[in-house]
Amino acid sequence: MARITFYGAAGTVTGSKYLVEAGKAKVLVDCGLFQGLKKLRELNWKKLPFDAATVNSVVLTHAHIDHIGFLPRFVRDGFRNKVVCTPATKELAKLLLLDSAKNQKRDADYLNRKKLSKHSPALPLYNAEDARRAIKRLKAVPRGEWRELLDPIWVRFHDAGHLLGSNMIEMEIRDRDPPLRILFSGDVGRYDAPLYFDPAPPPPCDYLICESTYGDRDHPQEDILDILAERVNKAFQRGGVMLFAAFAVGRSQQLIYLLQVLMHAGRIPRFPIFLDSPMAVDATKIFRTFSQDHDLSEGQLSPPSSVLDGPNVELVRDHERSKQLNRVTGPAVIISSSGMMTGGRILFHLKRRLPDPKNTVLLGGYMAAGTRGRDMQEGRSFVRIHGQDIPVRAAIDSVSGLSGHAGRSELLRWLKDLPKPKQTFITHGEPDSAASFAAALRDQYQFDTVIPQLGDSFELGE
Incomplete structure (x- = not known):
């Protein structure tokens, strides 16, 4: 039995x-x-x-x-x-x-x-x-x-x-x-x-x-490239920084790949992308090693190096450089982990960026109950980070196609x-x-x- x-x-x-x-x-x-x-x-x-x-x-x-x-x-x-x-x-x-x-x-x-x-x-x-x-x-x-x-x-x-x-x-x-x-x-x-x-x-x-x-x-029936272009252009009209809480493994690579496809096609302006996650940088090497498992049919970028390559992409490992990103002004995208905002460097970026209505926090994928991502998804006015209640004044947007x-x-x-x-x-x-x-x-x-x-x-x- x-x-x-x-x-x-x-x-x-x-x-x-x-x-x-x-x-x-x-x-x-x-x-x-x-x-x-x-x-x-x-x-x-x-x-x-x-x-x-x-x-x-x-x-x-x-x-x-x-x-x-x-x-x-x-x-x-x-x-x-x-x-x-x-x-x-x-x-x-x-x-x-x-x-x-x-x-x-x-x-x-x-x-x-x-x-x-x-x-x-x-x-x-x-x-x-x-x-x-x-x-x-x-x-x-x-x-x-x-x-x-x-x-x-x-x-x-x-x-x-x-x-x-x-x-x-x-x-x-x-x-x-x-x-x-x-x-x-x-x-x-x-x-x-x-x-x-x-x-x-x-x-x-x-x-x-x-x-x-x-x-x-169901996820909305949206073309991921269309919706991402719309979200990015709208965020930059506000004049601030777009902060994306992304899982270091998978979601980060998807997002940078799609942003590069859109820039290559002229659908969004060229802007700096900061990948603030040592693990995401390391994960990219693994993605390249197993490039035969990739479906890169969305654009004309040559696989596998295109996923994170480009002069506008900065891969941030150093903690001091991560802190310096507090001084970055828009238009720019900061991608950091963790995806549900339960820990890691994203919390320090949230403390810096959430109180400013010019900024945008972009959510992607499922947010489990009890996480900060779910709190923001549900429209909470404050989120608790490191024992402090941080006001949510930044625009909260989402891209469900990256789930x-x-x-x-x-x-x-x-x-x-x-x-x-x-x-x-x-x-x-x-x-x-x-x-x-x-x-x-x-x-x-x-x-x-x-x-x-x-x-x-x-x-x-x-």
Whole structure:
């Protein structure tokens, strides 16, 4: 008998962790960090209900922190086996895990210095050495090839179109004939998204674990180049600086690539672009290494170097240079991370730029509940940064076409030709989104849907 238990991304978007048990094998699909609301972040500190040392393998859908960010803590807690992923995910995970450890230490140090924490001292969830130990566990395997994790569990990867190296995971439990087939969607990408190819068709499965981040809504039907040109030109008419909070891996590269395409076509003026993220700069090298995974059909720029090249692009690594950007006047674009404005250099830029109505903050993609990005998206007059309430006077705008997540109609399109599974588990969505998408699958495709909550466990097969 096989069993799946949902230890993350169930009833919420983040913290992806699914434990599959079959025979003597225990495999964890994703090992993500909870983000957003305080009650979710506190789950990162709660002891897992299972022993990390008993898990035989971790397998990753992709490198975003809500899917890999708990790995250093998991290794600290006793996990000693391999973390299986694609080559691009391995390289990106090295950057993201070390950066996550650095950000946690920096945030803890800041809280201690300013005496803003009720804990004395405030501690990070893990440190850089924990991250390095986790990185040593990463094992890269190519897409499309079956791999045995531990008898009877086998997996293979298929392109999910969400991020460089991202996958859906096809799993077979081979202690029966025919094997029990489980499909983990990971995060499903958009169709015709810049830089990424369309998500591969889902293979037939007995059980489907499907994300629902945008399960209750669609992205506007807008041409991304048209809408980005309109937003940029409008922002510069105000005379200020455009600040874009972008994920350092993926979103930053997409944005600079598209801005360069628009400038090359004469649709927006030429202006300086400051990429204020050492990790984003490093990530670009990885993007170039895996340039065969890029779809650069939006413009005539020659791949792969065009993604971040240009005399108007400054790649900012140095912290002092980052602080000097406070003196930059428009027109200019500053791209900084993190994407949901939960930490990193973007917070210092927000403190400087939000109070000035000439500036524009451009949001792109999903903003989880409890993040500063969601607060601004919902029109809050103030956002809290480093213990201060910062007034939001800058214009808040958005470019939804840069979302890495399929909208509701795109998810339904992705699943349209999939033979009906025995059961479909709807995960990785806020409650309303998951419920709406589950209803759509029942109504349109007659799928038997379940919305698991944290800790729920299900037997699979007979």
